[in-house]
Amino acid sequence: xxxxxxxxxxxxxxxxxxxxxxxxxxxxxxxxxxxxxxxxxxxxxxxxxxxxxxxxxxxxxxxxxxxxxxxxxxxxxxxxxxxxxxxxxxxxxxxxxxxxxxxxxxxxxxxxxxxxxxxxxxxxxxxxxxxxxxxxxxxxxxxxxxxxxxxxxxxxxxxxxxxxxxxxxxxxxxxxxxxxxxxxxxxxxxxxxxxxxxxxxxxxxxxxxxxxxxxx
Numbered sequence: 001x002x003x004x005x006x007x008x009x010x011x012x013x014x015x016x017x018x019x020x021x022x023x024x025x026x027x028x029x030x031x032x033x034x035x036x037x038x039x040x041x042x043x044x045x046x047x048x049x050x051x052x053x054x055x056x057x058x059x060x061x062x063x064x065x066x067x068x069x070x071x072x073x074x075x076x077x078x079x080x081x082x083x084x085x086x087x088x089x090x091x092x093x094x095x096x097x098x099x100x101x102x103x104x105x106x107x108x109x110x111x112x113x114x115x116x117x118x119x120x121x122x123x124x125x126x127x128x129x130x131x132x133x134x135x136x137x138x139x140x141x142x143x144x145x146x147x148x149x150x151x152x153x154x155x156x157x158x159x160x161x162x163x164x165x166x167x168x169x170x171x172x173x174x175x176x177x178x179x180x181x182x183x184x185x186x187x188x189x190x191x192x193x194x195x196x197x198x199x200x201x202x203x204x205x206x207x208x209x210x211x212x213x214x215x216x
Contacts, residue, residue, distance in 0.1 A: 060109070060121065060188040066181040068199035072098055072106075072191045073179035075139075077166040078147050081154050084129075084161055089137065096162070098195055105136045106191040109161075110182050112143045113153050118186045122157055129161040141166055141176060143185060 075098060082093045092100040109125050111118035129138040140163040144150070147165050154163065166176045176182075180189055192198045 062188050063181055064197055064200045067197050070197055072195050072197055075164055077164045080150050080163045082162045101137055102195045107138045108141050108189040110141045111186045115185050121186045126160050143168055
């Protein structure tokens with residue numbers, strides 16, 4: 001079958017419009033889903049970064065970028081080892097709310113007694129708690145099924161910071177992990193004086209702790 005010039009023009013016209021149509025839909029799709037695509041790419045990069053941090057005992061991945069420039073969500077759960085704080089924090093010991101720590105920088109360490117990488121971080125977190133001084137308070141947020149065995153764990157590991165036991169994630173039931181956008185443990189969140197979460201990148205390393213505090 002031989003195509004006449006009008007037939008060729010008609011086919012070319014339909015093909016051109018088909019290509020334009022697909023191109024428009026592709027552009028619209030990219031624009032509509034751009035944020036989700038970028039978020040997914042960032043999430044993958046972040047997970048690689050976090051896994052790298054988890055392999056090093058003196059590094060702690062921070063989630064500040066996810067929740068920056070917001071008021072730190074309030075903490076809730078069962079507190080243990082509050083007596084590890086000295087008398088300067090008597091108000092917090094009586095009423096353990098973040099508002100009673102707004103004159104201090106606060107490092108929230110999210111971990112768990114069941115978590116292998118968390119156990120490797122404990123000596124580092126204890127060192128931070130020991131060296132933090134008056135400007136930084138270290139609080140452990142432990143994700144557990146229940147509080148059984150926590151006091152024995154504190155005694156065995158000689159934990160020198162307060163621990164808040166918060167429930168494991170459950171379907172359709174928001175937890176502290178959701179509030180702080182924690183996806184894996186161990187992770188940390190730095191809260192600056194005044195209760196806001198600063199927009200900072202990177203990991204917290206023992207050598208740069210003073211710099212982070214001084215940036216307050």
